[in-house]
Amino acid sequence: MENIYGFTHYSFFTDMSELASKHNSFDLSLGLPDFEIDERLKYYLKESVDLDHHQYEPLAGNPMLIDAIIQFNLKRTHSIPLEREEITIVPCATFALHTALKCVLNQGDEVIIIQPSYYTYGPSVMMNGGTPVYCDLDHDFNINWENLQSCLSEKTKAIIVNSPQNPTGKIWSQEDWNHLYDLIKHQEIYLISEEIYDTYCYDDKEHYSSFIHPDLRKRTFCIFSFGKMFHTTGWKVSYSLASNDLTSKFRCHQQYISYSANAPAQYAIAKYLHVFDPSQNKVLMQRKRDLFNELMKNTSLEIESPSEGSVFQLVNFRNVSATMTDVEFSKWLTIEKKVACLPLSAFYNSRQNSDYIRFSFVKNDELIIKALEHLRKNL
Numbered sequence: 001m002e003n004i005y006g007f008t009h010y011s012f013f014t015d016m017s018e019l020a021s022k023h024n025s026f027d028l029s030l031g032l033p034d035f036e037i038d039e040r041l042k043y044y045l046k047e048s049v050d051l052d053h054h055q056y057e058p059l060a061g062n063p064m065l066i067d068a069i070i071q072f073n074l075k076r077t078h079s080i081p082l083e084r085e086e087i088t089i090v091p092c093a094t095f096a097l098h099t100a101l102k103c104v105l106n107q108g109d110e111v112i113i114i115q116p117s118y119y120t121y122g123p124s125v126m127m128n129g130g131t132p133v134y135c136d137l138d139h140d141f142n143i144n145w146e147n148l149q150s151c152l153s154e155k156t157k158a159i160i161v162n163s164p165q166n167p168t169g170k171i172w173s174q175e176d177w178n179h180l181y182d183l184i185k186h187q188e189i190y191l192i193s194e195e196i197y198d199t200y201c202y203d204d205k206e207h208y209s210s211f212i213h214p215d216l217r218k219r220t221f222c223i224f225s226f227g228k229m230f231h232t233t234g235w236k237v238s239y240s241l242a243s244n245d246l247t248s249k250f251r252c253h254q255q256y257i258s259y260s261a262n263a264p265a266q267y268a269i270a271k272y273l274h275v276f277d278p279s280q281n282k283v284l285m286q287r288k289r290d291l292f293n294e295l296m297k298n299t300s301l302e303i304e305s306p307s308e309g310s311v312f313q314l315v316n317f318r319n320v321s322a323t324m325t326d327v328e329f330s331k332w333l334t335i336e337k338k339v340a341c342l343p344l345s346a347f348y349n350s351r352q353n354s355d356y357i358r359f360s361f362v363k364n365d366e367l368i369i370k371a372l373e374h375l376r377k378n379l
Contacts, residue, residue, distance in 0.1 A: 012346040013119065016330065020340035026371035028359040029340040031166070031311050033231040035364045040275060041230060044268035053267045057260045059251050061089025061239070065270035069239060072273050077206045078174075086247055088240045088254065091261045093196050093225045094120050096240040099257065100221035101128040101158065103249040104190045109157035112148070116141075116167055116347030118194075121160050130157065134349050140305070141168040141314075143176065149183055158190040161210065164197040164309025167347050167358040171205050171309045177213045190246075191216055196225035196238070197310040199281040202289060205308050211241050218243050221250070226269050228311075229281065231362070235265040285311060285361075288368065292361040295372035299379050311362035314344065318355045320379060325353045333357070337378050339371045 013030060020027040060066065066087050073080040090096045097120070101111065107129040113121045114135050122132045135151045138144045159180070163172035180191070193210040201207045211222040222241040227233035238261070242250055292313060293303050302316040317329050324332065326343035334340040344356040361368060 012327075013342065016334060016340055016342055019331065019334050023335050023338065025334050025338040025340045026367060026374060027340045028361070028363060028368075028371055029334075029342050031228075031360045031362055032233065033362045034367060035231070037231050038272070038276075041232065041268060041272050044271040045264060047271070048264040048267035051267070053264045055263060057089070057263050057266055059255055059259060060084075060087065061261065062263070062266040062270055065089060065266045065273075068270045068273035072276075076209075076278075078208050078212060080209050080211055080241075082241065083244070085244045086241050088242070088247055088250055089261050089266060090238050090240055090254070091236045091258050092227065093194055093223045093238050094124075095258060096221070096223045096238060097121070097160070097192055097194060098124045098128070099250055099253050100190075100192050100223075100240070100242075101125060101130065102253045103221075103246065104158055105130040106157070108155065110153060110155040112151050112156060112159040113349075114143070114148070114159070114161060115349065116344060117160070117162060118166055119346065122349055125160075131155070132349065136348075137168065137170075141170055143172075145179060145183070148180075152183065152187070152189075156184075156187065156189050158192055159184070160192045160194070162194045162196075163210075164195075164201060164207070166197070166310050167312050167342070167344065168314060169307030169310045169312055171201055172208065172210070174208050174212075177208070177210050177216060181213060181216050185215065189219070191220040192223070193220055194223045196223065196228045198224060199229050199278045200285045200311055201282065201309040202286045202307065207309070219246075221246060226265075229278075230269070230272070230276075232265075235262055235269075237261045237265045237269055288361045288363070288365065289313065291365060292359065292368050292372065295369065295376070298376045299372065301375070301379070311360055313359050313361060314356045315341075315359060316355050317357055326355070326357060327351075327353075330357055337375060339375055 016029045070082050105128045109130045110133045111125045111130045112133045125132045133151050135148050198207040225238040300319045307313045326345050330343040341357040341359050344354040345351045
């Protein structure tokens with residue numbers, strides 16, 4: 001069944017998770033953590049409830065959380081200095097992206113989406129009256145600047161970038177942001193930069209935000225997620241950064257859609273940010289990535305490049321099947337081999353076939369070990 005925009009009501013992401021549940025498979029398809037959160041977060045949430053944080057917070061968000069965000073971003077390796085008027089607390093990253101598009105798009109404006117990309121981007125553009133223009137990454141999943149330049153037109157109004165990227169795990173560098181600005185500086189083009197996996201950058205990589213760039217900053221909506229950072233996706237608290245002018249536009253639309261985010265959770269996160277060590281996130285998730293990748297070597301599947309960031313790993317399956325499409329292979333692996341994944345084609349508007357499947361390693365070590373051992377024995 002399709003809606004008025006031509007998109008199906010349910011995504012392939014939902015389908016694969018339901019398939020895994022139906023066939024009692026090890027589910028590595030979605031980026032949903034299955035392990036405990038920090039006990040301190042639970043303590044602060046209980047404290048918040050006891051202090052009666054049950055009503056709407058201000059439109060901008062809990063002032064204590066906004067102050068904590070300022071301090072947190074100053075402590076980054078690549079520091080992001082912020083003013084209070086540039087920060088807005090939102091329910092989730094998807095809401096922030098949709099609202100940012102609403103701020104800048106007029107009917108018929110074009111938005112460049114660099115793909116493979118998350119499945120909500122295209123529908124959000126269309127629901128805001130825009131036209132998605134899809135720009136494919138190179139075969140090695142690096143940005144092809146000539147290809148991006150060819151996608152630009154007089155109608156281009158925005159570009160959506162995700163770094164670290166889901167599903168490829170690629171990270172944009174300072175040089176990448178500089179190159180992007182050089183392409184768009186002569187035109188009124190806005191940047192929507194989803195940086196929700198910012199604390200998951202591995203090996204010698206460090207997160208470098210688009211919001212640090214002095215010129216991009218003036219035309220950027222930069223989106224972060226506490227749900228991803230703290231493994232609390234159900235708490236529904238994220239934040240958006242934008243210039244004073246863009247923030248005013250953003251909040252103008254926000255007040256008519258959700259107004260504010262989860263009040264008890266905002267208090268808890270504000271308290272927790274003062275004791276949170278982001279390096280622990282990196283250590284935890286890099287260890288899981290390395291465990292996953294090391295065990296994958298014992299199977300017939302091939303990792304061509306370790307994920308630089310995010311909580312996902314792309315894997316080439318052509319050593320196992322030269323004929324199946326990535327959708328067919330994903331379903332076969334989930335049903336017959338009892339390990340669930342996602343086909344890379346699910347991240348392309350064209351649904352074009354590929355040689356890759358995506359796994360999530362934001363899981364208990366026990367699940368990762370059991371799933372990969374099962375593949376070693378049965379693949």
